[in-house]
Amino acid sequence: MNRQASLIFRLLRHLLLLCGALVMLLPFIWMLLTSFKPPTEIFSAELRWLPEQWYLLENYREALSRVPLLQFMLNGLIVTVAIFLCQVSVAVPAAYALAKLQFRGRKVLFGAxxxxxxxxxxxxxxxxxxxxxxFGWLDSYTALIAPFSISVFGIFLMRQFFMTVPDDLIHAARMDGFSEFAIVWRVMLPTAIPALISFGIFSIVAHWNDYFWPLIVLNSPDYYTPPLGLVSFRNDDTGNDYGPLMAAATLVIAPLVLAFLLAQKRFIEGITLSGMK
Structure with a gap:
């Protein structure tokens, strides 16, 4: 009887999770299917999931030819990777100091x-x-990167992870003659790979999808990021061109989905371990 009740509970739990996942994925599924449809079916009053006439090549060709979308995605890659590297170079030593070093005012700094x-x-x-x-940095990569080179969330996340690292490991490194700088980058950093991957997912997704800040500081299309490129498919006179727009949006989010799927195990591990203390 207990085994049957446990089986029913697991089935209900998985059914509930599948329903929740379907609700979350439904907008992305609709976006993908819309990118396969011609304009007549997109604006049709009849709701159809699959297109009667496949318009895949036309929509994706238009998405890549109307604007230099690949260049915008390259700009987004440069900006997000540069921001992440800057954030890690600051967050790791700062988190180590807050987690493992004893000095006056440590709790005040962590409170800040x-x-x-x-x-x-x-x-x-x-x-x-x-x-x-x-500084004369407007309309440049520097304007996109500099304000986000320090991440307080990254410091917090890495500090929480470093709190789970045994102090004996640090004492052993000091006995071997490691400096504090060497301990940070040669001992603590390799142990923090799961937390770094978790933080990397948060950081890259946030800045890859950022629309507000690039819209303010950029004038030249040469530095446009993917969200600004998607705006090019808007037309105030004729309305939005939804087929190419959905195709471009699919191309923009595809690298994020792929990155998350590849790093899913490490991402969950990093979040779990960072919350242990």
Whole structure:
């Protein structure tokens, strides 16, 4: 009887999870299927999931030819990777200091990090913009990268992970003659790969999809990121061209989906271990 009840509970749990996953995936499924349809079927009053006439090549050819979408995606790759590397170079040593070093004011500094988590990026966008203007960095990769080179969320996440690392490992490294700098990059960093992958997913997704900040600081299409490229498919006179728009959106999110699927195991492991303390 207990085995049957347990089986029924597992079936209901998986059914509930499948329903939740379907609700989350439904917009993406509709986006993908819309990118296969001709305009007549997209604007048809009759709801159809699969197209009667496949318009796949036309929509994706239009998405790649109307705007330099591949160039925009390359810009997004350059910006997101540069931001992530800058954030890691700051977050790892800062998190190590907050987690493993004993010094006066450590709790106050960690409290300041937690306080900064409450500040939305949009609240400081005007000071950031004025700073970029004073430095002459507007309309450049630097304007897209510099304001996000420090991530308080990254410091917090890495600090939580480093708290789970045994102190004996650090003491052993010091006995072997490692400096604190060497401990950070040769001992702590290799142990933090799951947390780095988790943070990398959060960071890359956030800045790959960022529309607000690039819209403010960029004028030249040479530096446009993927979200700004998608806006090119809008037309105030004739309306949105939904077929190529959905095709372009599919191409833009495909690298993110692929990256998450490849790093899924490490992502879950990093989030789990970072929440142990």
């Amino acid at each position: 990090v937690m306080l900064c988590l409450l500040i939305p990026p949009h609240a400081v966008s005007i000071p950031w913009y004025l700073l970029m203007y004073q």
